[in-house]
Amino acid sequence: MxxxxxxxxxxxxxxxxxxxxxxxxxxxxxxxxxxxxxxxxxxxxxxxxxxxxxxxxxxxxxxxxxxxxxxxxxxxxxxxxxxxxxxxxxxxxxxxxxxxxxxxxxxxxxxxxxxKMNDVKEVEQVGEDYYLNTGSPHYVRFVEDVQALDVYEEGRAVRYNDRFKAVGTNVNFVQRLSENEIYVRTYERGVEDETLSCGTGVTACALVASLKGFNSPVKVKTLGGELEVSFERTEEGGFKHIYLIGPxxxxxxxxxxxxx
Ligand SMILES: N[C@H](CCC[C@H](N)C(=O)O)C(=O)O
The missing domain is CATH 3.10.310.10 (Diaminopimelate Epimerase; Chain A, domain 1)
Structure with a gap:
């Protein structure tokens, strides 16, 4: 067969x-x-x-x-x-x-x-990092130079820490490129390696970027190409009308x- x-x-x-x-x-x-x-x-x-x-x-x-x-x-x-x-x-x-x-x-x-992605009710702050669920769990860390980062090693350090080792998490590293553009690299749970792009991860990073002053839509570069995320903030500190746009x-x- x-x-x-x-x-x-x-x-x-x-x-x-x-x-x-x-x-x-x-x-x-x-x-x-x-x-x-x-x-x-x-x-x-x-x-x-x-x-x-x-x-x-x-x-x-x-x-x-x-x-x-x-x-x-x-x-x-x-x-x-x-x-x-x-x-x-x-x-x-x-x-x-x-x-x-x-x-x-x-x-x-x-x-x-x-x-259209599901609404996000809350974003947890973890020290200087963030943790949220955009359909999959995502840890988000802003860095100065995302290209220079060892995403595999740094990603695993979070993925296998005491909090996440049992259930796992995806781990995203984000660099601000301009006032409406970020660069995202992601260590993916389940692949247990960096992938060229992760859509729920890119979405999570754009929402965190909004908390850091970015307006919708946020343009996102990844190793595998470009995406765009649009959204609205809710009065309760969450996000609605979230759209991930790409090829x-x-x-x-x-x-x-x-x-x-
Ligand atoms: N690559 C996917 C994420 C898969 C989620 C998975 N890696 C997990 O959370 O276990 C994306 O584009 O959103």
Whole structure:
């Protein structure tokens, strides 16, 4: 037996996408998901996404980290899932879909996908750093020179500290580039390495930038390309009407032989 897959990427965060509307993908097989994401012995990806039918939504996105475990929300993956749904003919230019953190609306405009993220109620300050959940948990630290940083080492120091070692966290390092632009590098939980970009991380960093005086929209550079985040602040210290805007592209398609 074989399963068709599609490889997508959004600002360099890459995903194996599978049309699982017929429920023929053995998603409970953690080792299979992990091996497909392996960059030497598999397709190679930061995560795997199943697109499934849902009675109340255009589709459901089920996200797995590269380690094979079912994950939380993925912002770059969400944009890729919208592009994939459009290619499959599941949607046209707008979508309302379900992900791990609930409902998301999205629209497609040429190369760009605008993805609505869930409201953020609070941002915790941790010393000079910040911790918030934008669908996935994100630790945010502003630094002077993000290019010079060893993101792997510094990221792991936070990821495996006493607070986070059991549940994990993504760790973002941010440099201010100008009054409306930041540069973000992210150590991703579940990949356990730096990725080229992380959508929920970029969103988290833009919201923290707002606390530091930035206005919406915030432009964000990553190793894998550029994104934009727009938002409104709430009177209670949170954020609403949060949109992550950026590209999502099909890279190639293929077929996976499955041992029966
Ligand atoms: N790459 C994703 C984040 C995946 C979240 C995952 N790494 C975790 O929190 O376990 C993004 O674009 O938002």
């Amino acid at each position: 074989a399963i068709s897959f599609y490889k997508y990427q959004g600002t360099g965060n890459d995903f194996v996408m599978v049309d699982n509307r017929k429920h023929n993908f053995p998603a409970e097989d953690e080792a299979l998901v992990k091996s497909l994401c392996d960059r030497r012995t598999g397709v190679g990806a930061d995560g795997l996404i199943l697109l499934q039918d849902h009675p109340d939504y255009d589709f459901e996105m089920v996200y797995y980290n590269a380690d094979g475990r079912v994950g939380s929300m993925c912002g770059n993956g969400g944009r890729c899932a919208v592009r994939f749904a459009r290619q499959l003919g599941v949607i046209e230019d707008v979508a309302c879909f379900l992900a791990a953190d609930g409902e998301h609306q999205a629209s497609v405009e040429r190369d760009l996908i605008q993805l 999502a592209k099909l890279v190639f398609t293929g077929s996976i032989p499955l041992q029966s």
